[in-house]
Amino acid sequence: MTTKEKWTRLQQQQGRVRMIFEEVDCAALLRKAISLGQESIIEWIESSGLRGRGGAGFPTGRKWRLAAAQKADRKFVICNADEGEPGTFKDRRILEEQAIKVCTGMALCALATGAREGIIYLRAEYSYLLTSLEETIQEFHLLLKKLDLPFDIVIRSGSGAYVCGEETALIESLEGRRGEPRNKPPFPVEKGLHGFPTVVNNVETLVYCAMIIERGAEAFRRLGTKDSQGGKVFSVSGDADIEGIFELELGMSLASFVDLFGDGDTKAVQVGGSSGHCVPRKKFDETVIGFEGTPTGGSMMLFNSSRSMYHILHNYLEFFEEESCGQCTPCRVGCQQLLRGIEAIKKGEKDAHYLQELLRLARTMSVSSKCGLGQSVANPFISIAQNFREEILY
Amino acid sequence: MIRIIMNGSPMEVEEGTRVLAAAQDAGVRIPTLCYHKDLCVAGNCRVCLVEVEGQRALQAACALPVSEGMTIRTNSAAVRAARKHVIELLLSEHRVDCLKCARNGNCELQNLAEEYRVEEREFIDLGLERSLDRSSPSIEKDDSKCIRCQRCVRTCTELQRISALTVAHKGSKMRVDTFFGNPLGDVVCSNCGQCVSRCPTGALVERSSIDSVWSALDNPKLHVVVQTAPAVRVSIGEELGCEPGKRATGQMVTALRRLGFDKVFDTDFTADLTIIEEGHELLRRLKAKLLDHDENTVLPMFTSCSPGWVKFLEHQFPEHLENLSTCKSPQQMFGALAKTWYASQAQVDPENVVVVSIMPCTAKKFEADRPEMRSVGARPDVDHVLTTRELARMIRQSGFDFGKLEEQAYDTLLGTSTGAGVIFGATGGVMEAALRTAYEVVTGRPVPFRNLEILPVRGMEGIREAVIPIEGCLPEWSFLEGVDLRIAITHGLANAWELIEGIKAGRLSYHFIEVMACPGGCLGGGGQPIPTDMEIRLERMAAIYEEDRQMPLRKSHENPDVQRLYEEFLKEPLGEKSHELLHTHYTAR
Ligand SMILES: Cc1cc2nc3c(=O)[nH]c(=O)nc-3n(C[C@H](O)[C@H](O)[C@H](O)COP(=O)(O)O)c2cc1C
Ligand code: SF4
Numbered sequence: 001m002t003t004k005e006k007w008t009r010l011q012q013q014q015g016r017v018r019m020i021f022e023e024v025d026c027a028a029l030l031r032k033a034i035s036l037g038q039e040s041i042i043e044w045i046e047s048s049g050l051r052g053r054g055g056a057g058f059p060t061g062r063k064w065r066l067a068a069a070q071k072a073d074r075k076f077v078i079c080n081a082d083e084g085e086p087g088t089f090k091d092r093r094i095l096e097e098q099a100i101k102v103c104t105g106m107a108l109c110a111l112a113t114g115a116r117e118g119i120i121y122l123r124a125e126y127s128y129l130l131t132s133l134e135e136t137i138q139e140f141h142l143l144l145k146k147l148d149l150p151f152d153i154v155i156r157s158g159s160g161a162y163v164c165g166e167e168t169a170l171i172e173s174l175e176g177r178r179g180e181p182r183n184k185p186p187f188p189v190e191k192g193l194h195g196f197p198t199v200v201n202n203v204e205t206l207v208y209c210a211m212i213i214e215r216g217a218e219a220f221r222r223l224g225t226k227d228s229q230g231g232k233v234f235s236v237s238g239d240a241d242i243e244g245i246f247e248l249e250l251g252m253s254l255a256s257f258v259d260l261f262g263d264g265d266t267k268a269v270q271v272g273g274s275s276g277h278c279v280p281r282k283k284f285d286e287t288v289i290g291f292e293g294t295p296t297g298g299s300m301m302l303f304n305s306s307r308s309m310y311h312i313l314h315n316y317l318e319f320f321e322e323e324s325c326g327q328c329t330p331c332r333v334g335c336q337q338l339l340r341g342i343e344a345i346k347k348g349e350k351d352a353h354y355l356q357e358l359l360r361l362a363r364t365m366s367v368s369s370k371c372g373l374g375q376s377v378a379n380p381f382i383s384i385a386q387n388f389r390e391e392i393l394y
Numbered sequence: 395m396i397r398i399i400m401n402g403s404p405m406e407v408e409e410g411t412r413v414l415a416a417a418q419d420a421g422v423r424i425p426t427l428c429y430h431k432d433l434c435v436a437g438n439c440r441v442c443l444v445e446v447e448g449q450r451a452l453q454a455a456c457a458l459p460v461s462e463g464m465t466i467r468t469n470s471a472a473v474r475a476a477r478k479h480v481i482e483l484l485l486s487e488h489r490v491d492c493l494k495c496a497r498n499g500n501c502e503l504q505n506l507a508e509e510y511r512v513e514e515r516e517f518i519d520l521g522l523e524r525s526l527d528r529s530s531p532s533i534e535k536d537d538s539k540c541i542r543c544q545r546c547v548r549t550c551t552e553l554q555r556i557s558a559l560t561v562a563h564k565g566s567k568m569r570v571d572t573f574f575g576n577p578l579g580d581v582v583c584s585n586c587g588q589c590v591s592r593c594p595t596g597a598l599v600e601r602s603s604i605d606s607v608w609s610a611l612d613n614p615k616l617h618v619v620v621q622t623a624p625a626v627r628v629s630i631g632e633e634l635g636c637e638p639g640k641r642a643t644g645q646m647v648t649a650l651r652r653l654g655f656d657k658v659f660d661t662d663f664t665a666d667l668t669i670i671e672e673g674h675e676l677l678r679r680l681k682a683k684l685l686d687h688d689e690n691t692v693l694p695m696f697t698s699c700s701p702g703w704v705k706f707l708e709h710q711f712p713e714h715l716e717n718l719s720t721c722k723s724p725q726q727m728f729g730a731l732a733k734t735w736y737a738s739q740a741q742v743d744p745e746n747v748v749v750v751s752i753m754p755c756t757a758k759k760f761e762a763d764r765p766e767m768r769s770v771g772a773r774p775d776v777d778h779v780l781t782t783r784e785l786a787r788m789i790r791q792s793g794f795d796f797g798k799l800e801e802q803a804y805d806t807l808l809g810t811s812t813g814a815g816v817i818f819g820a821t822g823g824v825m826e827a828a829l830r831t832a833y834e835v836v837t838g839r840p841v842p843f844r845n846l847e848i849l850p851v852r853g854m855e856g857i858r859e860a861v862i863p864i865e866g867c868l869p870e871w872s873f874l875e876g877v878d879l880r881i882a883i884t885h886g887l888a889n890a891w892e893l894i895e896g897i898k899a900g901r902l903s904y905h906f907i908e909v910m911a912c913p914g915g916c917l918g919g920g921g922q923p924i925p926t927d928m929e930i931r932l933e934r935m936a937a938i939y940e941e942d943r944q945m946p947l948r949k950s951h952e953n954p955d956v957q958r959l960y961e962e963f964l965k966e967p968l969g970e971k972s973h974e975l976l977h978t979h980y981t982a983r
Contacts, residue, residue, distance in 0.1 A: 163564070183454065322565040322566070322567075323564070323565060324565045325564050326561075326563070326564045326566070326568025327436075327561075328440050329438070329441075329480050330480060330483065332487075332565065332568060333486060333520070336487075336566045337518060337520075340518045341517075350518075357516060360479075361479060361517075364480075367450070367476060368443055368452050368480060369440070369451075370440065370454070
C-alpha cells in the first residue's frame with residue numbers, strides 16, 4: 001500500500017468508531033443520565049463491556065458497582081491523567097481537545113457511585129494544560145450547578161514518577177506521601193483516598209463512559225470482539241509511515257495494524273509500552289490486539305530491522321530500574337539484575353545459560369512483585385529475550 | 395468465622411485475620427523480614443509469599459486478609475522458588491560481611507540464607523560499597539547492609555513520630571536516609587535506638603564502646619567502676635541463653651566483677667536519689683504555683699531521666715523545656731557522684747576513676763557525651779556507656795557460663811537500692827517511685843495502695859492518667875490539703891507528642907508527667923536484646939515488678955546509703971551541692 005492508500009484505509013477504519021473526539025452536548029448527556037438514574041447508568045456501562053483503558057483492563061461497570069455498594073460519608077472519583085507509559089500520549093490529546101467530556105465522564109461516575117468529589121491527577125509534564133483545564137472545569141461547575149448535581153472537580157499535579165500512575169501509589173501521593181503502591185486488598189473502591197471508597201479511571205475510560213450514555217451500550221458493544229468490546233485510542237510511534245493518535249476498533253490483528261502503519265520493514269511491535277509485550281514479525285498474524293490477545297494501554301511502538309533489540313530491551317530495563325518505587329525486593333533488585341545481567345552477557349562475562357537464569361528471575365518478578373510495575377517487567381523482558389535471543393546473546 | 399484451607403487442611407479463623415497469623419495458628423511459620431509485630435504492615439520484602447488458589451500472582455501473607463473459602467499453600471514449588479529468588483536478590487544487594495558484622499548470629503537475613511541454603515551466588519554482586527555513618531554517638535548506620543524493609547522508617551514515624559529516618563530516592567537508588575542526607579548526628583534523631591532494635595540486619599547498630607571499656611579494664615592505673623541500669627537485670631539473660639523475664643541481677647553482678655570492674659554499683663541507687671531530688675522539685679514547684687502564685691513556675695513537671703525524650707523535646711517542643719525537671723538522669727547523677735563523693739570516700743584520684751554504665755539504651759551514649767555532663771574537669775562524668783547487648787557480648791567473650799554464675803551483691807556506698815529504684819525500668823515506674831516518696835513526705839503516711847503497688851500507673855497503655863487525692867497533710871505542706879494531684883504517664887514518643895498536643899490545646903492538664911522515649915519504658919529500650927516485642931516487654935515488666943516486690947526496702951527515702959549521702963555530703967535535697975552535681979539545664983535544638 002502506498003502511504004496515501006493507507007491513509008484512506010485508516011480513515012475508513014476510524015470512521016467506524018469515532019467516539020472519543022466527537023463533540024457532544026454534555027448538558028443534554030448529563031440530563032439523560034440523571035433521568036436514567038444510578039442503577040441504569042451502571043447497567044449500561046456494564047453491558048457495554050467497557051474495560052479500563054489505563055492498562056489493567058478491569059471492567060469499568062463492575063468497578064463502579066463495587067464503589068456504589070460501599071456505605072461511606074465520602075467517596076471520590078479520580079481521573080488518572082498521569083499518562084507515564086513510554087509511547088503513550090493519547091490522554092494528553094483527549095485532555096487538550098475533549099476535557100469537557102472527561103469531566104462529564106467523572107460526573108457520570110459520581111452519579112453512579114454517590115461520589116461528590118472528583119480529582120484529576122495530572123501528569124507533572126502536562127502542567128501547560130492547567131489553565132485551559134481550570135477554565136473547562138469552571139464552566140463545567142456552572143453546568144453542574146444548573147443541573148443541581150453536587151459534584152466538584154479539582155486538579156492535582158502529579159509528582160513526576162511513573163509509578164504514581166499506579167492507582168494506589170497515586171492515592172498515596174495525593175495524601176502527601178511517597179508514591180509507593182499499597183497492599184491490595186483493600187482495593188481503592190473499598191478504601192481509597194483518605195480511606196474512603198474511590199474509583200480511579202483512566203482519562204479515555206471516562207470519555208467512553210460518556211459516549212456509552214450518549215449513544216447507548218449497544219453502539220459500543222457492537223465494536224471490537226467478544227472479549228474486547230469497543231474502540232481504543234492508539235498512540236503510534238517508532239519506525240512508522242504514519243504516526244500519531246488514532247481511534248480504532250479493538251481486536252484487529254497485529255498484521256493488519258502493521259500493514260496500516262508500518263514502513264514495510266517492521267520487525268517487531270512493542271504493544272502496550274515498556275510494560276507491554278514485544279511481538280516479532282513471525283507472530284504478527286496470530287496476534288490479536290485486545291484483552292484476549294495482547295492488550296495495550298494504547299502505546300504501539302514499531303521497530304524496523306535497523307533497530308537493535310538489545311538496545312531496546314536495555315532502554316526499557318534502564319527505565320524500570322529507575323522508575324521502580326524501590327520498596328519491594330523483586331522489582332528493585334530484580335530490575336538491576338536483569339539490566340546488569342544482559343550487559344554481562346553482552347560483554348561475555350556471563351554465558352548463554354545465564355539468560356535462562358534471568359528468564360526465571362523475570363517470571364519470579366511477575367508473580368512476586370507488589371504492584372503492576374514490577375509484575376510487568378517480565379513482559380518486555382521475556383518477549384524480547386525469547387524472540388530475539390541471538391540479538392541479546394551476541 | 396471464616397473457613398479456609400491451609401496446606402490442604404480446613405480450618406476456621408476469625409474474620410480480618412491475616413494469612414500469616416492464620417498459618418501460625420495452624421503451626422506453620424512463614425518466613426518474614428519486613429514484618430514486625432509492633433509496626434503497621436508493609437508487605438515490601440516479599441519473603442512471606444504464599445500461593446492462593448485462583449490468583450495468578452503470589453500474595454504477601456503478612457498483608458493478605460483471609461476470605462471465605464480461601465485455599466492457601468505456604469510451601470508450594472512456586473512459593474519456594476520465588477522465596478529463594480527473593481533471598482538471593484537481597485543478598486546480591488547486601489554487603490555480605492557476616493563474620494565481621496555486629497549482628498552475626500542474630501540476623502534475620504542470615505537465618506533465611508541458611509534456611510534456604512543459598513549456596514552459590516547466582517546473581518551479580520551489586521557491589522555496594524561500605525557507607526558508614528558514624529556521626530551519631532549512639533547509632534551507626536551502614537547502608538550497604540540495608541535490605542530496605544523500612545522497619546526503621548516505620549518505627550521512627552509510627553512509634554516515635556520523629557521521621558529522622560525516611561525513604562529517599564526511587565528505583566535502584568532508593569534508600570533509607572535522613573533529611574537531605576544529613577549525618578545522623580546532625581538531625582532530629584532522638585537516639586532512642588528503637589530503629590536499631592527493629593533492624594533485621596546490621597544496617598543499624600549501636601556505636602560500640604566495648605574496646606574502650608576493655609582497655610580501661612586492662613589498665614592497672616585506672617579505677618573502673620560500673621553502674622547497671624534497672625532494666626538490664628531483667629533482660630541480659632535473653633542474650634545469654636535464658637528465657638525472657640529471667641531476673642539475673644546476682645549473676646550479672648558476679649559477671650561484672652569477674653570482668654574486672656573495681657566496684658560494681660547500681661544505677662538504682664541514683665534512681666532513689668533522683669526520686670528525692672525530683673520529688674522535692676515537684677513539691678517546690680507545687681508550692682510556688684499553688685501557694686505563692688509564682689508566674690515563673692511552670693507545671694506540669696516532666697520527668698527528665700529518658701535522654702531520648704529530652705532530646706525529642708529540645709527539638710520538637712523547645713517552648714516546653716521549662717517543664718522538664720532539672721534533675722539529671724540517674725546515670726548522670728551516678729557519674730557526678732562517682733567522681734566526687736565516691737572518689738573522696740574511696741581515696742582515689744578522680745582523674746583515675748573511670749565510670750562505665752550498662753544501659754538498656756542507646757541514647758544514654760549521647761547523654762553521657764553532652765557538654766553539660768562534666769562535673770570534674772573536661773572529661774565526661776560517665777566515660778563509657780555499654781548497652782545490654784554489648785555487656786552480653788563482653789560476657790560471652792570472657793567465656794563465663796552465665797547460667798552457672800553464683801549470685802553476688804552490689805558494692806555498697808553507690809550500690810544499695812530500694813524497690814522504688816528498680817521499677818524505674820518500667821513505664822510508670824518513676825511515677826510510682828516518686829509517689830511512694832512524695833506522698834509520705836507530705837502526709838507522713840505511706841501511699842494508700844496495697845503493698846505500695848500503685849496499680850493505676852502501671853501497664854502498657856500509651857497514655858495513662860490518674861488522680862491522687864492528697865489528704866491529711868503535715869503542717870508544713872498544708873497548702874496541698876485537698877489537692878487532687880493529676881498525673882500522667884506516657885511511653886513511646888508518638889504518645890508523648892499526642893499528650894503534649896493535648897496539653898497545648900488545653901484539653902489535658904496535669905501536675906506531673908512521666909515520659910519514657912521507648913515503648914514499655916527502659917525495659918523496651920533501644921539497647922535491649924533483639925528481638926523485643928510486646929510479649930517480651932511484658933515478660934521483662936513482670937520481672938521488674940517481681941524484683942521490686944522482693945526488695946526489703948521499697949521507698950527511695952528509706953535507702954540508707956542515700957540518707958548517708960545527704961548527711962555527709964549533699965546536706966539537703968535541692969541544696970547547693972545538689973545544684974552543682976545533680977541538676978542541669980537544656981538547650982533548644
Ligand atoms: C506502574 C503503573 C503505572 C500506571 N500508570 C497509569 C497511567 O499513567 N494512567 C492510567 O490511567 N493508568 C495507569 N496505571 C493503571 C492504574 O493503576 C489503574 O489500573 C487505572 O488507572 C485504572 O483505570 P482504568 O480501569 O480506567 O484503566 C498504571 C499501573 C501501573 C502498575
Ligand atoms: S513492584 Fe516495583 S514499583 Fe511496584 S511496589 Fe514493588 S518496587 Fe514499587
